[in-house]
Amino acid sequence: MWCLVYMRGVEHHSYFMSGFLDGIRCGDCECNVDWGERRNTIASIAAGVLFFTGWWIIIDAAVKYPEEGDFHHAYHTCGVIATVAFLMINAVSNGQVRGDSYSEGCMGQTGARVWLFIGFMLAFGSLIASMWILFGGFVVPQKHVVYPGIAIFFQNAFIFFGGSLAVMDSVCSCPRFHTLLSILYENMLQWLYSLYINFF
Amino acid sequence: MAGIKALVGLSFSGAIGLTFLLLGCALEQYGVYWPLFVLIFYVLSPIPTFISRRLSDDTESSSNACRELAYFLTTGIVVSAFGLPIVLARVNTIQWGACGLVMTGNAVIFLTILGFFVVFGGGDDFSWEQW
Numbered sequence: 001m002w003c004l005v006y007m008r009g010v011e012h013h014s015y016f017m018s019g020f021l022d023g024i025r026c027g028d029c030e031c032n033v034d035w036g037e038r039r040n041t042i043a044s045i046a047a048g049v050l051f052f053t054g055w056w057i058i059i060d061a062a063v064k065y066p067e068e069g070d071f072h073h074a075y076h077t078c079g080v081i082a083t084v085a086f087l088m089i090n091a092v093s094n095g096q097v098r099g100d101s102y103s104e105g106c107m108g109q110t111g112a113r114v115w116l117f118i119g120f121m122l123a124f125g126s127l128i129a130s131m132w133i134l135f136g137g138f139v140v141p142q143k144h145v146v147y148p149g150i151a152i153f154f155q156n157a158f159i160f161f162g163g164s165l166a167v168m169d170s171v172c173s174c175p176r177f178h179t180l181l182s183i184l185y186e187n188m189l190q191w192l193y194s195l196y197i198n199f200f
Numbered sequence: 201m202a203g204i205k206a207l208v209g210l211s212f213s214g215a216i217g218l219t220f221l222l223l224g225c226a227l228e229q230y231g232v233y234w235p236l237f238v239l240i241f242y243v244l245s246p247i248p249t250f251i252s253r254r255l256s257d258d259t260e261s262s263s264n265a266c267r268e269l270a271y272f273l274t275t276g277i278v279v280s281a282f283g284l285p286i287v288l289a290r291v292n293t294i295q296w297g298a299c300g301l302v303m304t305g306n307a308v309i310f311l312t313i314l315g316f317f318v319v320f321g322g323g324d325d326f327s328w329e330q331w
Contacts, residue, residue, distance in 0.1 A: 044268040048275030056283035063291050 043165050050162030051086065054155040055079070061151035071148035075133055079155050082126035086163035088119030123160055130156035206319045214312045220305030224285075224298040234294055235302040241281035242309055248273040249317065281306050 058079055065071040092112050130153045138149030225233045252270035282303055289299035 040268055041271060044271045045275050048272040049279055051272075052276040052279040052283070056279065056287065059283070060287045060290060063287055 047162040047165040050158045050165070051083075054158030054162065055083075057151050057158070058155040061148045065145060065148050070143075070145050072137070075137070075148070075152055078126050078129050078133060078152060079159065081122055081129075082156050082159040082163075085119050085122035085126060086159055088115060089123065089163055089167060092116050092119070123163060127156050127160045206315075210312050210315050210319070213308055213315070217305045217308030217312060220301050220308060224294075224301030224305065227298075230295055230298040232294055232298075234288055235285055235298060238281045238284055238302060238306060241277050241284070242313075245274055245277045245281070245310065246313055246317070248277075249321075253321070278306075278310055281310070 058076070061071060062076075092115055134149040134153040137143075138146045143149075221235060221238065224230060224235050248270035252264070252266045256264055256266050285294065285299040285302040285306075288294045289296050294302075
């Protein structure tokens with residue numbers, strides 16, 4: 001539908017877009033009370049499914065290929081660090097990072113931010129390490145069983161996405177995130193429109 | 201209390217679930233009793249929810265971190281109860297037919313436990329004197 005608005009010119013589409021996104025935001029605000037609790041329940045259940053599925057995948061690979069040659073045992077470290085990072089991320093509540101919670105915690109707001117920062121760094125690092133292990137340890141040397149590498153990658157991917165479900169939930173409901181997203185969206189559309197003009 | 205019919209129905213479905221589990225172990229072509237380890241997961245699965253309900257007495261609080269942690273752990277226990285037969289079957293400790301029977305029994309038992317919580321556990325009058 002916004003394509004039609006495109007033909008009419010850029011200045012019209014920005015009104016349409018901001019109205020569209022305002023509608024989305026208002027809808028979220030209105031039914032946030034009822035839906036918020038259910039959303040938290042669904043997010044925690046989905047996070048649990050993803051996290052434990054990741055661990056059962058690696059248990060399956062470890063049981064299927066117990067020799068050191070097929071599945072180097074040090075590769076388990078990646079999943080363990082990902083689990084530690086997951087626990088660190090979920091230990092800090094959103095209120096402590098923003099500084100508006102009742103209890104300060106041991107370290108205060110700055111400490112909570114540093115803790116969350118380290119947790120996310122470990123999480124991203126273990127995700128990257130799992131890809132490195134898959135390609136550097138299994139694909140490039142052309143081992144005859146690649147399944148352990150795939151299992152490590154999927155374990156870390158599942159733990160990462162399970163762990164970030166809780167944080168993504170609170171990030172996506174922040175109103176500043178909506179503003180940022182709408183600004184990015186408008187810029188991207190303008191850039192695409194200018195590309196289209198140049199092609200013409 | 202929701203009545204005696206619900207209790208009888210839930211105990212019947214619990215018995216059916218355990219029957220599936222035991223069929224997966226005791227049939228002649230299977231014969232191994234490794235799948236009985238999922239009984240540990242059956243026993244563990246209601247415990248996080250019980251603990252979170254005991255620790256937080258107000259049921260009208262919307263977002264409770266303790267309750268979400270309980271849901272997370274309960275989901276993990278349920279996934280583990282399904283994952284264990286699959287892993288056992290993949291290394292040919294048990295056969296795939298036994299794995300299928302055990303997973304069916306899992307589903308029935310976990311639906312029974314969920315039914316227990318829905319019928320008997322909800323509401324403000326959840327107190328330990330009922331037991």
